[in-house]
Amino acid sequence: MCVLISLSNILNGSQLLAFKSKVNRAEDRKHLSNMILIITFVLNFSMCIKCLFFAFQTNGFFIESGAFDGEYLSNSLFFERFRNWTGLLVEPNPFQFKRLMNKNRKAYAINACLSEKNYSSVETFNVGNKDYLGGSVVQKETHKPLPKHIRVKCHPLILILQAIDRFEIDYFSLDIEGAEHGVLSLLPWERIKVKIFSIEHNKWPGGKLNLLKFMEKRGYKLLTEIKHVGVAPDYIFKKTSDNLL
Structure with missing residues (x-):
């Protein structure tokens, strides 16, 4: 199993x-x-803090972008397994996506990345030692030797949600190695309703204070920060207002 x-x-x-x-x-x-x-789940998810925000909610809907193999460090598996949730799993790495599809997750799954553009495209990414996809090569040029590259289809989130006809999201986990700002900036916030976000903040342009300001302008309040050894930190935001910008 x-x-x-x-x-x-x-x-x-x-x-x-x-x-x-x-x-x-x-x-x-x-x-x-x-x-x-x-x-x-408890070890990987800092004592299940995120679970507490949905303590007894059943039949919810999640988006997990950066789903990896669908199990390791999964932010959504607990809700699917024990709270009868379903959702959307987004994983650009084809090797990890193949493993994800063998886990029999009860959710939509797409082998693609969320686009930072308002149209679909094919982007080139770095692949790390553990098959994590780093930032786009054209965005992350360094003087270090580049690891192996991979070409990935990328789509605006709204196009994917239109395809599955889901626009109300209970929990959105966004961990995409530096593309968080671009993806969130492109969201049509008036159409997509998200109750809770977890957003990796260590690569946010200008630092995590800029992320706080960005989310506050869109009606979200910071609930807590999730930290765990060996895992990039997340901010947890809750929707408190319908005020947009």
Whole structure:
């Protein structure tokens, strides 16, 4: 089962084999899978703080842009598995997207990136050591040797939402390695209604204070900052006003 793979993030290989060998009955395996998912979510998601904002809400709708393989460090899997949510998973890396599609997620999924332009295009990205996609090569020129590149289709979010006919979003997780500002600047805020955002802020132009101002102008209040060792920090915003700019 794909959930058991997450256990390797917590236990080493020998512990994993020993633990799995003790799980024989189907019912026990089901309970184990649920336990593993909860533990993984809590460890990866800073004591499940985001979960508290939707403590008992069921049947919600999420967008997770930067969905990776659909499981590792997922910001949406808990809500799908335990709160009967569905949503949209956006992952540009074709290698990770293939893994995502094998996880049997109950959500729409698209192998593309969210565009910083108001039209669809094909962009070239860097691929890191763990198959994370970095910023566009033309945007992120450095003097260091470039890693392998990959060509990716990019679409404005509104076009994707029109295709699935969903414009009311309970939770939007945006972790796209520096393209957050461009994607959010392009959003038609009067059409897309989002209750809660989590936005990676360490690559926001001008720093996180500029992100605060950007979201306040669009009627959002900062709730908290999520920090975790080895993971880029997120700001959590909640919609408090319909005032736009």
